[in-house]
Amino acid sequence: LDRGVLLEAPADALDGDGARGHAARWQTFVRQLVANRPERALDGVVVAIAARDLVGRDAHDDSVAQQARAVHERLAHLRRATGLRLPVRVVVTGCDALTGFEAFGAMVPPAARRSVFGWSCPFTADARFDPSWIDEAVQQTQEQVLGALTEASAAAPSRAQASSALRFVSALGELRAPLGAFIEQTLRDSPADPELLLRGIYLTGRSEAATLFADELVQRVLPAEAGLARPLRGGLLARGRAVRTLQLSSAAVVVLAPLALVTGARSLDRQAHELEALLEHVARDLEGVRASMTGSSTEVFESLDVRPLFEQLARISGQRAATPRIPASMLSPLHGDVSETLAAAIQEIVLPSVRQGIVVRAQDLMRRYDSLPRGTTDSLVPPGARIDRLLGEVLALTRSIDRFNSIARAGEGDVSALRETVSFVYGDILAEQAFPERGYYLAALRQAAVPPLTRRDLPDLARRLARAARTEMEVGYGDLGRSLDAVSRILVALRTGDAKGDSVFFVLRRRVDALAAAVGETESFWLDPSAALGETYQALLDSIPETEVVSGLAFGLRVRQALDDVRGRQLARLEERGREVAAELGAPVLVRQGAALRLSDSLERMRLALQAASALGVFTPLPGAVPSGPGAVGGRPTWDVAPLDAVLSRVGEARTYLQREADSLPTGLVDAVEAALRPALNDRFGEALQRAMVYEPVATPLGLRGRETALRARSSALQAAGRRLVQMLDAAAAVRAEAASRRVSQVLILESLDLIHAADDLLTGMEPYGASFSAWSGEGTPAAVAAFGLEQAGSLPTYLARERGEVSTVADRYVRPTLGFLDLDPVATVLDDDWPTLGAAQLDALERWRATVTALDDYAAQKPGNPVQRLEQFVRTDLMAATPSDCASTAGDAATGADVFSRALRRLRDGFEARCIQLARQALAQHLTP
Numbered sequence: 001l002d003r004g005v006l007l008e009a010p011a012d013a014l015d016g017d018g019a020r021g022h023a024a025r026w027q028t029f030v031r032q033l034v035a036n037r038p039e040r041a042l043d044g045v046v047v048a049i050a051a052r053d054l055v056g057r058d059a060h061d062d063s064v065a066q067q068a069r070a071v072h073e074r075l076a077h078l079r080r081a082t083g084l085r086l087p088v089r090v091v092v093t094g095c096d097a098l099t100g101f102e103a104f105g106a107m108v109p110p111a112a113r114r115s116v117f118g119w120s121c122p123f124t125a126d127a128r129f130d131p132s133w134i135d136e137a138v139q140q141t142q143e144q145v146l147g148a149l150t151e152a153s154a155a156a157p158s159r160a161q162a163s164s165a166l167r168f169v170s171a172l173g174e175l176r177a178p179l180g181a182f183i184e185q186t187l188r189d190s191p192a193d194p195e196l197l198l199r200g201i202y203l204t205g206r207s208e209a210a211t212l213f214a215d216e217l218v219q220r221v222l223p224a225e226a227g228l229a230r231p232l233r234g235g236l237l238a239r240g241r242a243v244r245t246l247q248l249s250s251a252a253v254v255v256l257a258p259l260a261l262v263t264g265a266r267s268l269d270r271q272a273h274e275l276e277a278l279l280e281h282v283a284r285d286l287e288g289v290r291a292s293m294t295g296s297s298t299e300v301f302e303s304l305d306v307r308p309l310f311e312q313l314a315r316i317s318g319q320r321a322a323t324p325r326i327p328a329s330m331l332s333p334l335h336g337d338v339s340e341t342l343a344a345a346i347q348e349i350v351l352p353s354v355r356q357g358i359v360v361r362a363q364d365l366m367r368r369y370d371s372l373p374r375g376t377t378d379s380l381v382p383p384g385a386r387i388d389r390l391l392g393e394v395l396a397l398t399r400s401i402d403r404f405n406s407i408a409r410a411g412e413g414d415v416s417a418l419r420e421t422v423s424f425v426y427g428d429i430l431a432e433q434a435f436p437e438r439g440y441y442l443a444a445l446r447q448a449a450v451p452p453l454t455r456r457d458l459p460d461l462a463r464r465l466a467r468a469a470r471t472e473m474e475v476g477y478g479d480l481g482r483s484l485d486a487v488s489r490i491l492v493a494l495r496t497g498d499a500k501g502d503s504v505f506f507v508l509r510r511r512v513d514a515l516a517a518a519v520g521e522t523e524s525f526w527l528d529p530s531a532a533l534g535e536t537y538q539a540l541l542d543s544i545p546e547t548e549v550v551s552g553l554a555f556g557l558r559v560r561q562a563l564d565d566v567r568g569r570q571l572a573r574l575e576e577r578g579r580e581v582a583a584e585l586g587a588p589v590l591v592r593q594g595a596a597l598r599l600s601d602s603l604e605r606m607r608l609a610l611q612a613a614s615a616l617g618v619f620t621p622l623p624g625a626v627p628s629g630p631g632a633v634g635g636r637p638t639w640d641v642a643p644l645d646a647v648l649s650r651v652g653e654a655r656t657y658l659q660r661e662a663d664s665l666p667t668g669l670v671d672a673v674e675a676a677l678r679p680a681l682n683d684r685f686g687e688a689l690q691r692a693m694v695y696e697p698v699a700t701p702l703g704l705r706g707r708e709t710a711l712r713a714r715s716s717a718l719q720a721a722g723r724r725l726v727q728m729l730d731a732a733a734a735v736r737a738e739a740a741s742r743r744v745s746q747v748l749i750l751e752s753l754d755l756i757h758a759a760d761d762l763l764t765g766m767e768p769y770g771a772s773f774s775a776w777s778g779e780g781t782p783a784a785v786a787a788f789g790l791e792q793a794g795s796l797p798t799y800l801a802r803e804r805g806e807v808s809t810v811a812d813r814y815v816r817p818t819l820g821f822l823d824l825d826p827v828a829t830v831l832d833d834d835w836p837t838l839g840a841a842q843l844d845a846l847e848r849w850r851a852t853v854t855a856l857d858d859y860a861a862q863k864p865g866n867p868v869q870r871l872e873q874f875v876r877t878d879l880m881a882a883t884p885s886d887c888a889s890t891a892g893d894a895a896t897g898a899d900v901f902s903r904a905l906r907r908l909r910d911g912f913e914a915r916c917i918q919l920a921r922q923a924l925a926q927h928l929t930p
Contacts, residue, residue, distance in 0.1 A: 095205030100168030105207030118202030357425030383476025505676030
């Protein structure tokens with residue numbers, strides 16, 4: 001590193017299995033760290049977690065919780081050992097384990113691969129960690145991906161590469177829950193272990209054998225806030241005997257001095273001796289502090305924390321430690337000792353450290369605006385909010401410079417100015433009673449003198465602050481432009497199908513929300529090239545004082561000039577980007593009103609419509625646990641239609657929304673909502689089907705009647721579920737949700753084929769047209785009468801009608817309704833695609849019953865030569881009249897159909913011919929027998 005050192009803790013010291021050896025190794029590491037760096041053990045902590053440890057996890061995963069507990073315990077020990085409240089940056093390494101990362105890394109230009117990828121905390125160090133920061137971090141990171149892909153699109157990457165890279169957005173969304181759980185548990189605080197400072201979340205990984213997004217993270221971001229570590233309340237005085245002694249002694253003054261004013265001589269004498277001892281310690285310790293304050297201002301300020309000294313000095317009473325009740329006390333040298341010691345403290349410690357602190361705060365401010373990541377790594381902050389923030393910081397800094405210079409010279413002193421300047425430097429708001437504006441303090445302050453702050457202390461401050469103002473304007477306008485680009489890009493990705501997953505839709509909604517809010521909150525003068533600076537900003541600029549470091553007047557002129565230069569150029573770019581979004585959306589988002597731009601009503605309608613769409617139930621998982629599948633209990637599903645009704649209700653809500661909004665919304669937005677509905681329908685349909693198909697163990701029913709009863713129940717359940725499944729297919733077709741349609745179609749196919757196969761087994765058990773030709777002797781009784789076991793020839797028509805009726809009943813009751821599902825267009829398409837993967841027995845039964853239903857329909861329509869007619873003709877004519885001697889005359893044309901009747905005809909012919917041959921052999925044997 002150019003500006004620091006990175007120390008890697010031993011890997012075995014971080015194991016979270018609770019072994020004592022691991023904890024001991026960690027403690028040894030921390031002891032060595034503190035021993036070798038006693039003044040400032042470290043500036044911050046980098047917590048690295050591998051992406052592979054988060055992929056596929058949820059917020060309640062035990063392995064994530066175990067890692068978080070281990071890191072939390074180590075950091076708690078580190079804080080106690082160093083006495084520091086530490087800034088923490090979380091780095092997710094090995095992101096090439098995330099879908100789409102490598103494609104994303106390959107698309108971005110080489111310079112971008114070295115940049116920072118992630119989220120930097122925009123809040124001050126005093127802000128407590130909020131779990132919502134995780135959502136903000138993931139959202140901003142997703143938007144960085146989209147922004148980078150937009151810029152990379154100029155290189156015309158392949159469609160497959162761009163589609164793969166866009167899937168990285170969804171992968172980041174899946175990382176939200178486990179990463180949030182890890183960080184929340186790692187940073188949790190308690191009275192014994194105060195919270196850490198989360199300063200950023202970053203991602204790195206490898207692509208094409210190179211590490212991405214690490215160079216600037218290590219060289220610029222990690223050292224950017226050196227010195228941010230702050231002592232804990234319980235350890236403020238742990239560094240240095242001088243400050244430690246002064247704290248204890250000053251605390252004694254707080255307790256004892258008031259007592260000396262109201263007690264008798266004995267008490268006052270005792271307190272005086274204790275105060276004299278205190279002042280001796282303070283005098284010695286002041287010499288030690290003086291020795292530690294050599295060197296440049298930044299080095300001293302970062303190595304010496306004098307806030308505990310201020311706290312203790314502020315508690316010393318400003319009144320003289322004497323009482324008229326004891327005249328001798330008025331002659332005590334104690335008063336002079338207190339005055340001398342307090343004057344030395346202000347002269348030697350308070351004023352120099354405050355002076356140094358202002359310089360460091362100014363340098364931190366310049367460094368932050370120079371070094372921290374910008375552009376796509378920042379939130380969408382419009383130029384007004386950025387300038388308001390910057391001007392507020394400039395005003396606080398320049399006022400503190402002005403206050404300090406007012407008390408720096410001898411003979412001048414304003415204790416309230418000292419108190420406010422101390423508060424600015426150390427970030428603590430001191431109580432009004434601190435540093436009383438009378439007695440010891442006022443006298444000591446007026447005796448003290450230090451050099452005032454001038455341009456020699458901060459030679460580039462004015463120029464760099466003006467440059468920061470210009471940059472903030474550029475970035476603010478740039479954020480608006482990038483948001484417009486992102487909206488356009490997401491609309492294209494959703495419409496073309498390159499981006500799949502409803503998470504992209506929610507990114508669009510958040511982006512539109514932020515864009516509408518940012519443009520809506522941006523004062524009109526930012527969008528009007530001829531307007532003057534707004535009153536709020538003008539008031540801030542007018543409030544900046546004239547100091548020996550920064551001229552408020554000159555700074556204001558530079559800011560106004562920057563506004564004129566930046567605004568005209570950036571508004572032209574915004575208008576162009578707005579036209580691009582309008583082309584994709586089908587409606588304007590920014591419109592001209594004279595020379596000014598304003599937010600179109602279309603964008604506000606778009607925002608409200610997306611907000612309403614995001615609240616649709618179809619985007620929310622169904623409640624309840626998923627029942628066990630067939631692998632656990634076996635058996636066939638017994639349909640529970642309640643989950644199907646629930647998902648249809650949500651689908652109906654979504655369809656109603658689309659129908660209601662279709663005419664009023666831009667076509668591009670309607671397409672985007674439909675595109676988001678497609679993966680959402682697939683997810684919800686899958687959840688509903690899992691819950692609806694309740695698998696229960698089913699015993700094989702005994703007997704033909706039992707099998708028919710079971711089949712009737714299955715068919716009834718499938719018909720009830722099937723009506724709902726057909727509605728789900730219609731809903732999927734309405735938004736072109738092919739994956740959802742395919743999922744439902746596959747369920748219908750598998751269940752329908754299984755039921756048709758069961759119906760086929762049932763009919764086989766019924767044995768229609770079953771014949772026993774062994775009962776025919778060849779003489780007397782016709783073959784049909786004998787083979788079918790009829791009492792007389794007149795019973796044959798009744799027999800044929802009964803057999804035909806049994807086949808028709810099975811077809812009408814079980815097969816026809818089921819074939820209706822399979823004949824639906826989406827189901828038929830999937831059936832053709834999946835045909836090679838389906839079971840042979842089920843497919844044979846399907847073909848047989850399709851042909852059988854057709855044969856029955858042809859028979860009902862009296863179509864000549866239909867299979868039923870041919871079968872019955874054979875029975876009535878050939879089998880009733882044939883004798884063994886003319887068997888050959890019954891052969892006829894071969895019945896090649898797959899239907900039940902053609903199969904029965906082939907079976908009867910084969911059986912009759914076999915019996916004829918048998919009878920002929922018997923006759924020949926008798927003839928040859930003497």
